[in-house]
Amino acid sequence: MKRLTFLLFFLIGLNPVFPLQSDSRDACISCHITVDEDLDDGDKIMPHFYDDVHYEKGLSCADCHGGDPTAFDDEDAAMTDSDSFLGEVTRDMEPEVCGKCHSDPSYMRQYTAHVKTDQVEQYWTSMHGMRLKEGNDKVAVCTDCHGLHGIRAVSDTRSQVSDFNVPGTCSRCHSDAEYMAEFKIPTDQFAKYKTSVHGKALLERRDSAAPACNDCHGNHGAQPPNIAHISDICGTCHVNNMNLFQNSHIAEIFSKRQLGQCAGCHNYHDIAKPTDEFISWSDKSICRRCHKDNENAKELATGLYNIINNLKMQNSVAIDKVENAEQRGMEVSDLQYELEDVHQTLIQTRTAIHSFNTEYVQKVADKGFKAAEAAITGADNAITELLFRRKGLFVASLIISFLVIVVYLQIRSYEDKD
Amino acid sequence: MNKQTRKKFLDTLLGGGLIAWLGAIIYPVSRYLVPPRTPDINPDSLDVGKVSDFQTNSAKIVRFGRKPAIVVRDKNDTFHALTAVCTHLDCTVQYKSDTEQIWCACHNGIYDLQGNNISGPPPRPLTQFKINFKNGKIFISRENMA
Amino acid sequence: MNNLMAWLEERFNISAATKFAAKKKVPVFYGTVWYYLGGVSLFLFIIQVFTGILLILYYRPGATTAFESVKFIITKVQFGWLIREIHSWSANLFIFFLFAHMFSVFFSKAYRKPRELTWYSGMFLLFMALGFGFSGYLLPWNELSYFATKVGTDIAGAVPGIGEFVLRLLRAGDDVSGATLSRFYGIHVAILPAIFTLILGLHLVMIQVQGMSVPPEQENLPAEKKKYMPFFPNFAMRDFLIWLIVLNVIALLAVFFPWDLGIKADPLSPAPAGIRPEWYFMFMFQTLKLIPAHVLFIEGELLGILAFAFGGIVWFLVPLLDRKAHQGKRSKFWTFFGIALIVYMIVLTIWGYLV
Incomplete structure (x- = not known):
């Protein structure tokens, strides 16, 4: 019997969900872990607390909920009699409770040297924080994003706030029309974002560099970006586009009319992959949304569009020619390097469009025209070489065929003799 | 045409054909042996x-x-x-x-x-x-x- | 010219050779056309030696230089493309004509007494030609050849007992690497050519000494019904005629159907889809693919290898096994065996390319 008990303890000890040692880590766990029938479900320790980064770092219940974790076998001493006992941490208490440690640089330094302790401070500046202060506890608090009793480190890919999970986490509230009704803001951001070039990059191509909600709105200090500043935010990645645009003659007009620079043409949330037709004067034109039939605008847009379009056409001519030469068995890896150069220039030219300066765009594009020219010449030379080979073959074949006939006649002349 | 001249004629043709044939072989081979302008490739x-x-x-x-x-x-x-x-x-x-x-x-x-x-x-x-x-x-x- | 001949005659007694050559004659009958196959194979071998030597001048073995040097040959060296194309095309035709030659010899029962040694030497030459093909395939160091070599040597590694050793010996290590390339290069340009030339010499000497073989029923004809033509110049000129045509065909193929260099082998990349060996290994490759993983208690691949080894030995020893041929009779069994083999090879090769 003794051996059986031992075995039982041993088995419990192996169970990773309820490690035996942690049972006695402190008084809270030793009671709340028992599956006591008197205990409400809410008072039981949630199994996923053992996945919590706080638990991992040696913290326990009392660090958030207060109480005396050393008072074993004495419920009152452990809880109600203790001065620090908080019991349930309500939503409005959360920033303070979490901030007790997270806003204390000297405390946090024991966990990481690059300590960030401004989260709560930032939170109070956010829309969420301001509303919470007004007494609305429907807004997001710490645990809504980071999880409750199963909080994982942000660097953990299973965390709700790790790179790929942010949009889904925000959308839990922001896409819920009913829940958001009283705030009177749109709820289609996530749906739009999913179709955007950024959403596709992040969620489909799993490019963790692509921006999620927080990359534009901030995380703890989440705010809708001010329309005047939105391009600075875009510009953190799209530097050249921003610089060129802000120095263009158009920027001033945009800011006067409060068009929001980047977003004025590219939208926000549903930022589609731009097409060259944006600056054409066709019905896909973005310019015509405002400029309607303005002749100056038409001239500028058409001029810019033509440069891009010409380069694109040169590019496809070059690609076709190089491919043709390759299919006909010529070695073209040198030419493929040129093609890559054209491709790079095409990207640069599309960026240069944001200057709205035809001369500048032409200058940028010229490098690509040159490379395309080189690829086309190279491909033409390869075809010339091929024709030369065929001519050479023709001559050699002629000689061999002549010899074949002569040898045949020779044989005939021997056989005649016999 | 008598047999003798015919044979001579055929032999001349054969000789000429062989020389042309050799030329067609020697020409590309001798060009091949000349090292190209870019004398060496070291990809690394x-x-x-x-x-x-x-x-x-x-x-x-x-x-x-x-x-x-x-x-x-x-x-x-x-x-x-x-x-x-x-x-x-x-x-x-x-x-x-x-x-x-x-x-x-x-x-x-x-x-x-x-x-x-x-x-x-x-x-x-x-x-x-x-x-x-x-x-x-x-x-x-x-x-x-x- | 006459003076030169006299000068040589004085020293080397070449009249013995010319007299022999003048007397040499070739039987004329419905099967005379098969006699050209051996000559064509010889011609293709000469082309291989010639173009191979030219390629050595620019080729540089080594994982970082092999691919680039082949690319250099076909792009930068004048007529380099031509030399490489001829070498590749001629190699394939060489194997094709060797097989054709072998089957023509087989069906005309030319392996029977007294020509057993000629058959054995011919079989050695065929094996070595396949070795040329296998080792030469790797030399451009492109993706396809790299993985084909990997698979090919893997098969050798499946032989019980010595497999591991053979595998390491072939690869010069545990994996196909630059070391394998050096080794294959050595095999391709030094070891095989030396042995091949020696055995080819023996093969030719035996044919000269014994003369051309004729099938049993021709041999049994009465003397007055047998027809001959002199080797010089009648047959030799015909040989030359065919060689010229073959050369023309190769030039045509080289210009209109160039071999793709492909992309450089990267040992760390995953194997691309559709790795296949060269066509002349396809029937074996396909057979090994078709055999189930386990047949009774032996591994399928091993069973396949053993079967091929057994088949090869039987084929090799056919002069010993075909007793009827020695008595000047055609054995229906062996004829059927040969036809079955051809059908099998063709069907599996096509199958291999279809799937």
């Missing part, structure tokens, strides 16, 4: 020019194999050679002389001169090439493989 090493071609705190993009490489002479006249293809979306990177960093214009990716990705979207560092000097010229090379 590239002559990127003289040291004096590079000004202090400047860089040059060169073609190394199938991909571009960037050779930088920094403020301290130390040379650095790296692949010039951004690890994010394959744009060609450039040298920013004011910050002494390597910069990808496409999404503001920044690398240091050792190729480490230090800011922006690039997920991986740029590969470094070895640099050798010979007779005032700079050669870049890949580390020996296999």
Whole structure:
């Protein structure tokens, strides 16, 4: 019997969900872990607390909920009699409770040297924080994003706030029309974002560099970006586009009319992959949304569009020619390097469009025209070489065929003799 | 035509044909034996020019194999050679002389001169090439493989 | 000219050779056309030696240089493309004509007494030609050849007992690498050519000494019904005529159907889809693919290898096994065996390319 008990303890000890040692880590766990029938479900320790980064770092219940974790076998001493006992941490208490440690640089330094302790401070500046202060506890608090009793480190890919999970986490509230009704803001951001070039990059191509909600709105200090500043935010990645645009003659007009620079043409949330037709004067034109039939605008847009379009056409001519030469068995890896150069220039030219300066765009594009020219010449030379080979073959074949006939006649002349 | 002249005629044709045939073989072979202008290919090493071609705190993009490489002479006249293809979306990177960093214009990716990705979207560092000097010229090379 | 001949005659007694050559004659009957196959194979071998030597001048073995040097040859060296194309095309035709030659010899029962040694030497030459093909395939160091070599040597490694050793011996290590390339290069340009030339010499000497073989029923004809033509110049000129045509065909193929260099082998990349060996190994490759993983208690691949080894030995020893041929009779069994083999090879080769 003794051996059986031992075995039982041993088995419990192996169970990773309820490690035996942690049972006695402190008084809270030793009671709340028992599956006591008197205990409400809410008072039981949630199994996923053992996945919590706080638990991992040696913290326990009392660090958030207060109480005396050393008072074993004495419920009152452990809880109600203790001065620090908080019991349930309500939503409005959360920033303070979490901030007790997270806003204390000297405390946090024991966990990481690059300590960030401004989260709560930032939170109070956010829309969420301001509303919470007004007494609305429907807004997001710490645990809504980071999880409750199963909080994982942000660097953990299973965390709700790790790179790929942010949009889904925000959308839990922001896409819920009913829940958001009283705030009177749109709820289609996530749906739009999913179709955007950024959403596709992040969620489909799993490019963790692509921006999620927080990359534009901030995380703890989440705010809708001010329309005047939105391009600075875009510009953190799209530097050249921003610089060129802000120095263009158009920027001033945009800011006067409060068009929001980047977003004025590219939208926000549903930022589609731009097409060259944006600056054409066709019905896909973005310019015509405002400029309607303005002749100056038409001239500028058409001029810019033509440069891009010409380069694109040169590019496809070059690609076709190089491919043709390759299919006909010529070695073209040198030419493929040129093609890559054209491709790079095409990207640069599309960026240069944001200057709205035809001369500048032409200058940028010229490098690509040159490379395309080189690829086309190279491909033409390869075809010339091929024709030369065929001519050479023709001559050699002629000689061999002549010899074949002569040898045949020779044989005939021997056989005649016999 | 009597047999004798016919035979002679055929022999002449045969001789002529053989000579032409030999010519058709010897011509390409002798051309083959002449070494081409670019005498040697070393895919693992590239002559990127003289040291004096590079000004202090400047860089040059060169073609190394199938991909571009960037050779930088920094403020301290130390040379650095790296692949010039951004690890994010394959744009060609450039040298920013004011910050002494390597910069990808496409999404503001920044690398240091050792190729480490230090800011922006690039997920991986740029590969470094070895640099050798010979007779005032700079050669870049890949580390020996296999 | 006459003076030169006299000068040589004085020293080397070449009249013995010319007299022999003048007397040499070739039987004329419905099967005379098969006699050209051996000559064509010889011609293709000469082309291989010639173009191979030219390629060595620019080729550089080594994992980092092999692919680039082949690319250099076909792009930068004048007529380099031509030399390489001829070498590749001629190699394939060489194997094809060797097989054709072998089957023509087989069906005309030319292996029977007294020509057993000629058959054995011919079989050695065929094996070595396949070795030329296998080792030469790797030399451009492109993706396809790299993985085909990997698979090919893997098969050798499946032989019980010595497999591991053979595998390491072939690869010069545990994996196909630059070391394998050096080894294959050595085999391709030094070891095989030396042995091949020696055995080819023996093969030719035996044919000269014994003369051309005729099938049993021709041999049994009465003397007055047998027809001959002199080797010089009648047959030799015909040989030459055919060689010229073959050369023309190769030139045509080289210009209009160039071999793709492909992309450089990268040992770290995953194997691409559709790796296949060269066509002359296809029937074996396909057979090994079709055999189930386990047949009774032996591994399927091993069973396949053993079957091929057994088949090869039987084929090799056919002069010993075909007793009827020695008595000047055609054995229906062996004729059927040969036809079955051809059908099998063709069907599996096509199958291999279809799937």
